[in-house]
Amino acid sequence: MSKLKIETGSSPAEERFSITVTEKGPFLVYGRPPLAEQFIMPNEQNESWYFQEGRRFSTEAEPTALCRCGASKRKPYCDGSHETAAWDPRLTAPDESLLDKAETVEGGTLTMTDNPKYCVFARFCHPGGDAWTLTERSADPEARQLAIREASMCPGGRLTAWDRKTGSPYEFRFAPSLGLIEDVTIGSSGGLWIRGGIPLRREDGHTYEIRNRVVACRCGQSANKPYCDGTHAAIKWRDNLEGEPVGETLPEEVY
Ligand code: SF4
Ligand code: FES
Numbered sequence: 001m002s003k004l005k006i007e008t009g010s011s012p013a014e015e016r017f018s019i020t021v022t023e024k025g026p027f028l029v030y031g032r033p034p035l036a037e038q039f040i041m042p043n044e045q046n047e048s049w050y051f052q053e054g055r056r057f058s059t060e061a062e063p064t065a066l067c068r069c070g071a072s073k074r075k076p077y078c079d080g081s082h083e084t085a086a087w088d089p090r091l092t093a094p095d096e097s098l099l100d101k102a103e104t105v106e107g108g109t110l111t112m113t114d115n116p117k118y119c120v121f122a123r124f125c126h127p128g129g130d131a132w133t134l135t136e137r138s139a140d141p142e143a144r145q146l147a148i149r150e151a152s153m154c155p156g157g158r159l160t161a162w163d164r165k166t167g168s169p170y171e172f173r174f175a176p177s178l179g180l181i182e183d184v185t186i187g188s189s190g191g192l193w194i195r196g197g198i199p200l201r202r203e204d205g206h207t208y209e210i211r212n213r214v215v216a217c218r219c220g221q222s223a224n225k226p227y228c229d230g231t232h233a234a235i236k237w238r239d240n241l242e243g244e245p246v247g248e249t250l251p252e253e254v255y
Contacts, residue, residue, distance in 0.1 A: 005209040009169035012210050013176035013197040020201050021226045024089045026078035028063035035059050038179035039245035048123040053247025070220035075239045087220035093227050108139025111162045120156035120215045121230035156215045170254045171212045189239040191215040191228030
C-alpha cells in the first residue's frame, strides 16, 4: 500500500473521522463531523467574500451515507438513486499531491502556489484585482493581507499563500467538519467541502492526500472524481435543500 500523503500545512483529523468514497455509490461518513450548508456570500460588488452557515444536518448514523451522484430525493443523504441515475461514478483523480503539479507566483513577501485542477469556481480569488496580482504586489501590506485571505478562503485548495521568509503556508484553522456549498450568486449548489484533515478513502483502502480543505463532487458530473472540478456551476446543479444563510460566518483565523 502506498505511503499516506499529508499536504504541507495540513494535519490529519482525529482517527474517528473518515470518509469512504464507495465505488459506485455514496460517501460514507464516519466520526459524526458537523455537516451544514455553507453559503458563498458576496461583498458589495457581488464578488465572493465569506462563508455563512445555513441548515445543519445530522451525521449521527455511523456511517452516514451522503449522495454523490446528485440524483437523490433525500439530499444530502443517499436514497439509492445512484443505481439508476445517469452518471459515471469512476474515481479518475490521479494519486498525486496537490503541490506536485502546482505553479508558483512570486511577489515581494509572498509566494502563491496554484494547481488549477482543484478550482471549484467559488471565485474568492477575484476581489481586489485577483489573488495572483495581489501576490505580486505583496510588498504592500494591504495587498499581502488580501492575498493571504483570498488564497486561504479558496475552498478547493487550488491556491495557497506562503510566507517567502519562513517558507510556511497560511491556512485557516478548520475543525474537522463538512460543508454543503451553496452558490446563490450563480444559482447553483456546489460540492462537499471537507475541512480539517478528514481522510478520504476508496473502498480498496487507498487514502487520498490529507488536506485542510478540499471539495468532493456531489453533483455526479465532475471529470476529476472524487474531487469537484467546478462542473456543477456550468450545469447549474441544485440540491434544493432550501436553507438560508442564517448561521455563523466561517472564522478566518490563519495559522
Ligand atoms: S476555488 Fe479557489 S481558485 Fe477556484 S475560483 Fe474559488 S478561490 Fe478561485
Ligand atoms: S459538485 Fe462540483 S463538479 Fe460536482
